[in-house]
Amino acid sequence: MTATATSNYIGEAMRATSALAPPSLADNPGLLAWNLFVMTAAFCLGLMMAGRQARRLWAARSIDHPTDPVSIYRIIIFLAGCAIASRGGAEAVSLWSWSSGDVATIERIAELKRWLDPLSIACGFTWMGLHMLAEPMIEHQLRKAPLPVDMWSRWPQLRRPVLVLVVSLLMATAAVGLR
Numbered sequence: 001m002t003a004t005a006t007s008n009y010i011g012e013a014m015r016a017t018s019a020l021a022p023p024s025l026a027d028n029p030g031l032l033a034w035n036l037f038v039m040t041a042a043f044c045l046g047l048m049m050a051g052r053q054a055r056r057l058w059a060a061r062s063i064d065h066p067t068d069p070v071s072i073y074r075i076i077i078f079l080a081g082c083a084i085a086s087r088g089g090a091e092a093v094s095l096w097s098w099s100s101g102d103v104a105t106i107e108r109i110a111e112l113k114r115w116l117d118p119l120s121i122a123c124g125f126t127w128m129g130l131h132m133l134a135e136p137m138i139e140h141q142l143r144k145a146p147l148p149v150d151m152w153s154r155w156p157q158l159r160r161p162v163l164v165l166v167v168s169l170l171m172a173t174a175a176v177g178l179r
Contacts, residue, residue, distance in 0.1 A: 021179075022098055029176045036095050036172035042088025044164045050081030069141040072134040079127035087120035096175070 090113040
């Protein structure tokens with residue numbers, strides 16, 4: 001689609017919906033709020049996960065070999081975080097910017113989203129491919145010395161992600177409710 005065709009489509013869609021939401025969400029404020037919430041939270045949580053794994057990979061770069069099971073695990077989680085953050089972020093920016101009324105901005109964001117979507121999918125495909133290749137090695141390594149997994153002591157680590165979910169929900173509800 002050319003820039004002119006995109007501009008025409010966006011312009012028509014904005015006139016038809018009073019610029020409050022894309023046409024597919026214009027008649028359903030609950031669905032708009034849900035999408036704003038989920039995509040904003042996905043961006044924030046994916047970015048947090050990718051950033052955490054990137055810091056862990058960088059901190060252990062001198063002791064972990066890239067093909068060590070722990071490195072493969074961290075790379076898989078990093079790629080998953082990148083995939084979710086880039087896809088959720090692109091859609092969140094698109095939804096949040098729709099009501100700006102500026103067709104040129106919305107057009108640029110729509111184009112950016114179309115560039116980020118293949119990147120997101122590429123991260124997802126790489127994450128899945130790496131998992132398929134490394135799965136037997138990681139499972140073998142985990143079975144060598146099975147240790148009990150004490151997940152219950154880690155519950156406090158979920159405070160920040162839950163806070164991100166609550167803030168995202170409040171923002172989305174307020175944005176739709178105040179329109």
